[in-house]
Amino acid sequence: MLVLLGVLLVVVGFALRLNPMLVVTAAGLVTGALGGMSPMEILDAFGTGFAGSRSIVIFLLVLPVIGLVERNGLQEQSRRLIGRMARLTTGRVMALYLLVRQATCAIGLLSIGGHAQSVRPIVAPMAEAAAVKRHGRLSRRLSERIRAFAAGTDNVGAFFGEDIFVAVGAVLLITSFVDTTYKLQLRPLDVALWAIPTAVCALLIHGFRSLRLDRTIAREVEADAARGEPAAEATGEGFTAGEEVRP
Amino acid sequence: MIKVEWFYWLIAAFFLVVAYMVFRDDTNPRRITSALFWALLGLCFPYSSFVVAKTLPAWPLGLTVVAIACIAGFHGLAHGTQEKTTSPQERQRLADRFGNKLFVPVLIIPVVTGLFATFGTKLSIGGQPVLEPLSETVIGLGASAIVAVIVGMWVLRTPHPAVPLHEGRRLTENIGWASVLPQLLAMLGLVFATAGVGKAIGDSAGQILPRGSLVAAVVLYCVGMALFTIIMGNAFAAFPVMTAAIGFPLLIQHFHGNAPAVFAIGMLSGYCGTLCTPMAANFNIVPVALLELRSDYAVIREQLPTAVPLLACNIALMYFLAFR
Numbered sequence: 001m002l003v004l005l006g007v008l009l010v011v012v013g014f015a016l017r018l019n020p021m022l023v024v025t026a027a028g029l030v031t032g033a034l035g036g037m038s039p040m041e042i043l044d045a046f047g048t049g050f051a052g053s054r055s056i057v058i059f060l061l062v063l064p065v066i067g068l069v070e071r072n073g074l075q076e077q078s079r080r081l082i083g084r085m086a087r088l089t090t091g092r093v094m095a096l097y098l099l100v101r102q103a104t105c106a107i108g109l110l111s112i113g114g115h116a117q118s119v120r121p122i123v124a125p126m127a128e129a130a131a132v133k134r135h136g137r138l139s140r141r142l143s144e145r146i147r148a149f150a151a152g153t154d155n156v157g158a159f160f161g162e163d164i165f166v167a168v169g170a171v172l173l174i175t176s177f178v179d180t181t182y183k184l185q186l187r188p189l190d191v192a193l194w195a196i197p198t199a200v201c202a203l204l205i206h207g208f209r210s211l212r213l214d215r216t217i218a219r220e221v222e223a224d225a226a227r228g229e230p231a232a233e234a235t236g237e238g239f240t241a242g243e244e245v246r247p
Numbered sequence: 248m249i250k251v252e253w254f255y256w257l258i259a260a261f262f263l264v265v266a267y268m269v270f271r272d273d274t275n276p277r278r279i280t281s282a283l284f285w286a287l288l289g290l291c292f293p294y295s296s297f298v299v300a301k302t303l304p305a306w307p308l309g310l311t312v313v314a315i316a317c318i319a320g321f322h323g324l325a326h327g328t329q330e331k332t333t334s335p336q337e338r339q340r341l342a343d344r345f346g347n348k349l350f351v352p353v354l355i356i357p358v359v360t361g362l363f364a365t366f367g368t369k370l371s372i373g374g375q376p377v378l379e380p381l382s383e384t385v386i387g388l389g390a391s392a393i394v395a396v397i398v399g400m401w402v403l404r405t406p407h408p409a410v411p412l413h414e415g416r417r418l419t420e421n422i423g424w425a426s427v428l429p430q431l432l433a434m435l436g437l438v439f440a441t442a443g444v445g446k447a448i449g450d451s452a453g454q455i456l457p458r459g460s461l462v463a464a465v466v467l468y469c470v471g472m473a474l475f476t477i478i479m480g481n482a483f484a485a486f487p488v489m490t491a492a493i494g495f496p497l498l499i500q501h502f503h504g505n506a507p508a509v510f511a512i513g514m515l516s517g518y519c520g521t522l523c524t525p526m527a528a529n530f531n532i533v534p535v536a537l538l539e540l541r542s543d544y545a546v547i548r549e550q551l552p553t554a555v556p557l558l559a560c561n562i563a564l565m566y567f568l569a570f571r
Contacts, residue, residue: 001451004448006439007439007478020525021319021428022316024432024435028435031439040306042309043305043306044305045437046309046310047295047308049434050291050309050433052437054258055382056429056529057430058389061388061389063419064392064396064412065353065395066415067332068352068403069349069403070414071338071410073344074349074353109364110364111384112361115534117357144538145549147539152522152553155530155550156553159522160515160518163515171511174510177487177490182495192511193511194507197512198511198557
């Protein structure tokens with residue numbers, strides 16, 4: 001039970017907003033030590049964990065081309081495009097993206113979307129521009145909220161779409177673990193089919209929230225105006241010009 | 248055969264280029280340590296190839312990663328103040344000039360990735376698969392990035408490869424340490440597993456095991472999956488533990504649940520936890536950096552109102568559908 005102190009360390013570290021890199025490293029060292037691992041074994045586990053998880057960063061390879069098109073005005077063009085489509089509100093952009101993301105993931109196309117390759121260059125600017133089209137300028141707080149919602153929509157669509165696809169990691173993990181551990185014989189197709197009810201719920205819940213986003217935005221814009229919050233630093237011009245954002 | 252390792256080496260080369268550019272950037276207040284951060288990170292990738300192949304020991308890699316974490320943790324990582332990209336006004340003009348052509352390189356990424364994912368597994372020459380098995384999607388994403396950058400340079404009349412590299416470095420610097428955090432968390436997950444954290448949590452969950460009540464057992468399994476995923480940052484790590492503690496002995500053996508339904512919905516309950524945790528850094532923290540948001544928890548905050556009702560739905564779905 002002592003090893004759970006390592007978990008506590010992570011929770012406390014994140015709660016105190018210490019640098020996550022240090023929190024995670026310290027938690028690893030402490031947990032390993034409490035679990036009776038030698039320093040060498042801990043470092044070995046660190047190394048093996050790093051080497052085995054390299055595929056997570058492969059998305060960085062798309063950054064040069066994303067930067068290239070952004071430099072040439074991609075986000076501006078995304079905004080213009082949305083400006084011409086009168087019926088597309090922020091909420092509808094989100095709901096539409098949710099549907100597309102979920103549907104493509106369900107047929108196994110997980111990595112065709114993502115925060116680097118679709119949210120930052122296209123979806124987030126469009127969602128923001130749709131709100132700007134309606135309300136004029138937005139406060140920085142509100143435009144950040146819209147961007148964060150766009151990132152969340154990508155996650156929801158991906159998580160609750162991918163499991164419908166038979167050959168995805170989660171389905172194969174379930175079947176291989178259960179089959180080898182408990183001597184059952186699950187068919188991946190059955191597991192994938194049982195992901196459909198949850199996928200429908202996710203689409204309904206997050207789709208509903210997406211469509212309601214327009215009302216939330218309208219309310220917040222009013223509240224901002226009432227408070228006299230300066231829209232001066234606010235956007236419509238995007239989050240491109242390298243302002244220092246992370247502390 | 249096209250190997251996934253090639254793309255890891257490409258990432259390494261990219262990090263080394265970033266390190267070089269950072270080293271040359273006089274406006275960076277922590278030029279040396281920042282360059283060291285990216286250079287060490289770059290060196291970790293080729294070394295990892297040998298660790299995976301078990302030809303070199305893993306501990307030097309672990310030690311290097313600790314050093315990288317310390318550089319970032321003790322404020323050694325910064326980026327330059329001088330912005331060398333185009334101004335908003337220039338971008339408006341460039342958007343006038345290129346119009347919807349700007350979308351071409353971006354759309355190449357999903358198209359090429361999709362082609363690799365769909366047909367990649369079927370390609371073979373003389374009985375040998377062209378793409379390394381099980382890595383087709385990773386290879387597809389890497390290949391699409393290369394194709395997209397070539398097409399992008401052509402469409403946008405960019406003569407020099409330094410331009411996309413420079414822009415890529417700018418975005419990578421913006422992400423900063425968050426680009427390594429997901430891997431650090433994967434390391435932590437491995438230590439947790441080796442040190443027996445999962446077993447400890449599974450045991451305590453097993454102790455509050457409600458033998459008589461199906462509702463209570465379903466709630467415990469689903470909520471347990473979500474909570475343990477919040478701790479581990481990964482539903483895959485939570486699944487074997489919670490399934491061994493509750494899912495199999497109680498829901499399958501005792502209450503005779505429908506196994507595919509119980510396990511599928513259980514895993515998806517874990518995904519509700521993924522939406523709520525900073526430990527799932529690649530989903531919840533990296534986009535904070537990519538979208539230049541001020542609060543680390545901005546994305547999680549927008550996801551909570553979906554995650555909580557969805558977890559409730561999962562509990563209801565499992566209870567009503569899996570035990571008939």
